[in-house]
Amino acid sequence: MDALRLLMDDHRRVQDLFKRIDDATTDREQLFRQVAQELRVHAGIEEAFLYPAVKQALRDRVEESLEEHHQYEMVIDDLAQISPSNPDWQGKFNALKEDVNHHIKDEETELFPKTRQLLSEEQLEELGQRMEDQKASTDEKAGAHRRH
Ligand SMILES: [Fe+2]
Numbered sequence: 001m002d003a004l005r006l007l008m009d010d011h012r013r014v015q016d017l018f019k020r021i022d023d024a025t026t027d028r029e030q031l032f033r034q035v036a037q038e039l040r041v042h043a044g045i046e047e048a049f050l051y052p053a054v055k056q057a058l059r060d061r062v063e064e065s066l067e068e069h070h071q072y073e074m075v076i077d078d079l080a081q082i083s084p085s086n087p088d089w090q091g092k093f094n095a096l097k098e099d100v101n102h103h104i105k106d107e108e109t110e111l112f113p114k115t116r117q118l119l120s121e122e123q124l125e126e127l128g129q130r131m132e133d134q135k136a137s138t139d140e141k142a143g144a145h146r147r148h
Pocket residue numbers: 007011042046103104107
């Protein structure tokens with residue numbers, strides 16, 4: 001699969017989960033764990049495969065994206081410490097949504113279009129394949145965890 005297509009699918013899945021958390025009256029904790037896992041895996045594959053491939057040409061963009069990952073991962077760690085019934089939870093969750101939506105917008109309007117100009121279709125397919133493999137092996141590990 002085209003790497004940028006795959007990453008944009010991640011973005012849509014994350015935004016869909018945000019919506020479901022906003023609408024949920026129960027199971028918010030479980031949905032939050034799901035979105036936190038999605039976001040961590042997403043940041044991981046971008047950092048492992050996409051950013052190194054374009055770092056030289058798009059240094060500032062890549063640094064900004066890395067900074068955004070760092071920022072939203074701190075908020076995720078914070079949120080993971082408290083339950084959705086905690087009065088602080090909603091405010092932190094709103095901050096997470098804002099950070100992530102900003103990251104998504106930056107990538108989809110700047111980094112991804114520029115990446116598409118830089119890399120060939122074959123390169124994007126190959127990167128996407130490596131991302132899929134990495135995701136599959138992360139899912140296996142997460143599955144093994146759950147079974148214990
Ligand atoms: Fe992203």
